[in-house]
Amino acid sequence: MNRFLHVYLDAYRGLSRPAWMLALIMFINRSGAMVLPFLGVYMTNQLKFSMQDAGIILSCFGIGAVGGSWFGGWLTDRFGHFKIQAGSLFFTAPLFFILPQLRSLESLAFGIFLLSLVSESFRPANSVSIAYYAKPENITKAFSLNRMAINLGFSIGPALGGFLASVSYNLLFYGNGITCILAGILFFTYFKNKKGHRQKKDEITLQSFPKRSPYKDKPYLAFSFLCTLYAICFFQLLNTLPLFYRSVYKLSESQIGTILAFSGAVVFSLEMLVVHIAEKKMTTSQVIVFGTLLCGISYMFLNFQGGIWLLYLSIFILCISEIMAIPFMATVTVTRSGRHNQGAYMGLNALAFSTAHIISPYIGTHIAANYGFSILWWGTGVTTIITAIGFVLIIKHIKLSNTNR
Template sequence: MKTLLLRYLNSYKGLTRPAWMLALIMLINRSGAMVIPFLGVYMTQSLHFTIRETGTVLSCFGLGAVSGSWLGGWLSDKAGHFVIQLGCLLLCVPVFCILPELTQPAHLSAGVFILSLVTETFRPANTVSIASYSSPESITKAFSLNRMAMNLGFSIGPALGGFLAAFSYHLLFYGNAVATGLAGLVFYFFFRNRKGTQERKKRHDSEQNSHQNRSPWKDTHFLIFTLLCCFYAICFFQLLNTLPLFYRQQHHLSDWSIGLILAYSGFVVFSLEMPLVHLAGNRLSAAAAIVIGTLLCGASFSLLVFPGKLLLLYFSMFLLCLSEILAMPFMATVTLKRSSKDTQGAYMGMNALSFSAAHILSPFAGTRIVSSFGFDVLWISTGILAVITAAGFLWVMKKL
């Protein structure tokens, strides 16, 4: 037990104070993450949208995310990560407050597009900020700490959201607005006069001389890697799109029960990510971690075709959590190491773009497969796509 505790504490070594503060801000922000996990259920249950209309609105979230990912990467290189992060956090507040008033599919589609445009512009800037305040040796740990905070917040947000939804779905939007505004204020007061050290920049530059200022659009193997990240995200994002609908329609779970399963996923990732990433970093290559994580994602969804109730649902979610822990931090690390100081924003924007594109394709394809063929066909298709994607990662990582 003592050895396990020491390993857990060692996983935090080398992290700077700004890295911890970025994680705290992410925790505050994600503790209010109530809208997106329940958006599909809100549209079908409260607004009485069809599954196809729900999928269309969720795809508009993806369209905004694609635009925001490109915009965030470009603005981060031009204006700096501080201004972009602060602006996005504060702009989210009025958008969340307006969304409950939009009750028609076209109007809500536009509102969701604007919301995702703002939230996804934040992502590349946040990633560059983490890199700026971390040493090259601790970058993967810093990413994991940030994601750990995000998932701890995600374990709080959906549970609170499931409770509030029992009274009114509108409370989800207002609660999300309050949390985002608070995160913006904390971010401003801590980071307004703080910069990354020149020493870290020089050290990073010396490691990246071989591809200084290369555009990610001209990096062929990285483009293939990005496409594979998109395929992985298409599978993974069923978590936010069709999986809550599956819980409601096939297993007849209440909003509170759905919120508890989603909260459980956040708690698992929060509890296990840092020690597992630390262990994987010492025992596995980035390629092996990403491939294993991708296969676990496919296994998680494929299990849902088998009969079972809560035990099966929680075990499937546990496998999906392990997939996220192994795959996503190393995807970010590979992307960052592929870039130079002057192209960090562009490369991280490209990485974010792959996930944003999946926000379009995942709900659009998922809801239409469910509407035409049922949930079992969707879960089997997701498992097959994950296996193909894992094989692709195995090939391209040798080239990278």
Template sequence: MKKIVLLYRNAFGGLSRPAWMMSLVMLINRSGAMVTPFLSVYLTEVLDYSLKEAGIVLSMYGLGSVCGSFLGGWLTDKVGHFKVQFLSLTVGGSLYFVLLSLRQFEALMAGVFILSLVNDTLRPANSSSIASYARPENVTRAFSLNRMAINLGFSIGPALGGLLAAISYRWLFIADGLTCILAGLFFFFYFRNLQGQPPQQTVNAIEPKANARSPYSDGYFVLFAILCCCFATIFFQLLSTLPLYYRQVYTLSENKIGLLLGLNGLIVFLLEMILVYLIGDRVRKSWLIAGGVLVLGLSFVLLNLTQHLAILVVAMLLLSVAEILAMPFMATITVERSGLANRGSYMGLYTISYAAAHVVAPYLGTTLAATYGFATLWWCTGALSVVTAVGLYFVVQHIEKERVRKRNLPTPGAETMAVAQ
């Protein structure tokens, strides 16, 4: 028992106080994450839209996420991560109350798009702030801490959401909106004196503009982002088609669906920090990320091999392990590839890759499920995971080799200084 306690203490040790507070903000925010996991069920069962129509609305959420991620990355570099996060949390929370009253299909599409756009300006700003508050030697663990908080919130949100949905779906929107606003207020009062100077006043004095290249001109990183989008397209079946699969194939109640989805967050919360601490510096990122993608594909293929309630739990366990192996190291690759002057833009492109998957995943998933059945959908996700894993292995390996090569190059002027000394 002492060894286990020591292991946890070492895994969490050395992280800065602002990194902990940022994770607390995300915990408050994600504890109210109830609308998104149940949105497909809400659209099909409460508002009586077809499976394909629900997929279109969910794709509008993804389209808003793409625009929000791009806007958030741009704004972060312009005005700083503090203002972007505060406005995203408070304004986004207010929009849930507006979405609650929408019933017409076109109005729902517009409402979901605007809600997602505002909410997802948070992502690049949040990632940039984590990188700035974390100590250089534990950036990956700082991201893992933040993800741990998000996943703990996600284990609470869907489980509580399932209980509220059994009473009325109205409470999902109210709870989600209130927790966003509360997270925004907590964030404002704690970080208002820690926001620092706008990027132009600090970064340009430290890092030459020549080094601040655009991520869109970085060919290997663009390819990395595309492959991350493929990974996320598979992963986001968790939020779009998987709840429908539970409902239509296994006829599970909202409570049980919420518990299964919450299991993902609970597993990641319990294991991610420990696994990152144990293997993060011992195994190459290319192996970890590629392995995570393959395990993700296996978690969906497993659903086709047998039909039993126990297989749903095993599949969710594998999906959670895949998330732990891939996602924190993908974020670290992005941080290491960027510099101070362009971190917001790099994080913006990285989050755009996930946001784009929010567009593709629900529409593609619901279309395949409606046309060919869920079994075909799960086989397709398995095949895509193999292709994505191979691609990520080689791209990440190249990026890592390039980083090591640049790190070993002599600093300009270093030889002159050495001679002078």
């Protein structure tokens, strides 16, 4: 027990105070992440949209996210990560307050598009900020800490969202807007004059591609494409999985929120430990490949007969997949980029995941509506196997500036 505690605490050593503050801000922001997990249920139950119409609107979130990821990366390289993060947080809040008034298919689609365009510009700026304040040897840990905060917030947000939805869906949107404002105030107050980690000359020379555009970096483009395939599968968590819980298992909004909260709690409690052990025992390629395969396994489990325990087992495996794959994907991006194009590389990394926000709900809802959830889950499993093979082939062609390849 003492040895386990020592390993667990050792996973947190070396992280800077700004890294912890970024995590706290992310926690506050994500504690209000109530809207997206319930958006599909809100549209089908409250607004009486069809499942396919709901999928179209969810894809509009992805379209906006693609634009926000690219634009956010471009703006970050020109104006700095501080201004872009602060602007995104403060301008996202009023959009949440407006959304409950949009009840037609067209107006809600545009509103969701605009919301994601503004909110997702935060992601590349935030990733650059994490790399800016972290020491090179702790970059993966810093990303993991930030994601741990996201998932702690996500464990609270859906549970609170499930309760609020049982009272009024409008409260979901208002709660999300308020937490954006709180996160923005704290971020602006703490980071407005904060200096980051200064790179030494020998660290800078390790950055092998200081001037190359990520859009001309063919190995990294292939890597980003594989990240998109992974994210298409993983994001069924936010799109079709709540609909599956509702339509197949007949769970209430509160029960759905509890399962999603459980997933956030698992990632919060285990991410730093798993990442710490994985860094020591496995290569970057091995961690990403194994995490990708676990994603498919988690969804394929849903095709077997079982009670609600099966849903918890499936989402637990999905959590381990997330822990192992996503932080190390970010590490590949950081180590592949140079000082002056980190925003562009982070933007492309965010773009890979944002593209999945377009494709994932559309494909997921289309397959579920026309062929059934069983075909969707088997297809997701096959896709992750193909994606894992792709990662094996491509990562060895990407030169990383650290020794853990």
